[in-house]
Amino acid sequence: MLDFHSITIEDRDWITEALKYSDFQGCEYSFANNLAWCRAGNSKIARFQNFYIICAFGNNNSPPLFTFPSGNGDYKALLNEMESTANSLNHTLYIRGITDKTMKILDEIAPDKFHYKEETDDFDYIYNTSNLATFSGKKYHKKRNHLAQFRRNYNAVFSEMTESDFDDCIELSVSLYHDKDGYNDHSQVMEQYAINTFFNNFYELGLHGGVIRIDGKLIAFSIGEKLNSNTFVTHIEKAKTTYHGAYTAIVQEFASNIAKDYQYINREEDLGIEGLRKSKQSYYPAYMLKKYTAFSK
Secondary structure (H helix, E strand, O other): OOOOEEEOOHOOOOOOHHHHHHHOOOHHHHHHHHHHOOOOOOOEEEEEOOOEEEEEEEOOOOOOOOOEEEEEEEEEHHHHHHHHHHHOOOOEEEEEEEEEHHHHHHHOOOOOOOEEEEEEEOOOEEHHHHHHHHHHOHHHHHHEEEEEEEEHOOOOOEEOOHHHHHHHHHHHHHHHHHHHHHOOOHHHHHHHHHHHHHHOOOOOOOOOEEEEEOOOOOEEEEEEEEEOOOOOEEEEEEEEOOOOOHHHHHHHHHHHOOOOOOOOOEEEOOOOOHHHHHHHHHOOOOOOOOOEEEOOO
C-alpha cells in the first residue's frame, strides 16, 4: 500500500528530480503548484520507487483522484499500488491529467483497462513565447492598441520582482480579493493560500516574477517558473483593471523579460470560467494541451 503524507517544502528535491525526469508540460507537474494548492483537493503525496505520486482525496465519499505519476520505475507495479489504494476506499481507480503522451503509456502497460473522459475545462493554454513578447501579426492588433494606450497614458515601469516587492504584491492580491468578495468563493480563498505559499517560499521554489509600477505604486505582477525543458509556466497574474491595458502590459513584459529563454509559456487552464476562457483565448494559444481522466473499465 502506498504511504501518503502531506507535501512540505522538504519534499522539494526528490519531487523536482522526478518531474525533471518526465519533462511533462502540464501545469500540474510543478512542485510549486502542488505545494501551493494542496488544500484545494486535500492532496497527499507518496513515493514509489522513483515515482512521484500525488492524489486528491477530496471530502466525504468522493473517489481519490490520482495525477499521472512522474518519475521512473516499474509502471505495472505502480499501477497495482494505485489501484489497491483506490479499492481500499471502495472506489475504482481514477487518474487525471492524462495527455495524449501519457495515454499511450497507460495503454501500453494496461491494454484495454481504461476508459478516457475528455476534461475540456482542464486543457492547458500553451503559447509561443515570441507571440506574447511581441504581439506581432494581424490577430494581435487589439492587444497592440491596448498596450500602446497603456504606455501613452501611464508612466509605467516594469522590473523583475525582488523581495522588496512582496508586501506590495500581497497587498494588491488582498485588495482584489476583497473587491470580488472572494471570501464567498472557495476557489478564491484557496488562491489566497496559494499566493501566500508562493511568497513565503519564493526562492526555495525557484520562482521568478515581474512587477509594473506607476509613479512608484504597484499595479500589476506575475509569478512563474521553469516547467520543463522548453516551457515556462505562469502561476499567478494580477493587475488593477482601473489602469486600462494593465493585464496586456504585464503579459507582454513578463514574456519578453522573464520567460524569454523558453519556447512556450503555459498559462494553465480556464477551469470552465467563461470570462477566464475568453481572456486566455484572446492571446491566441499555439495549441491546447488536452487532458483526460482515465478510469477503470
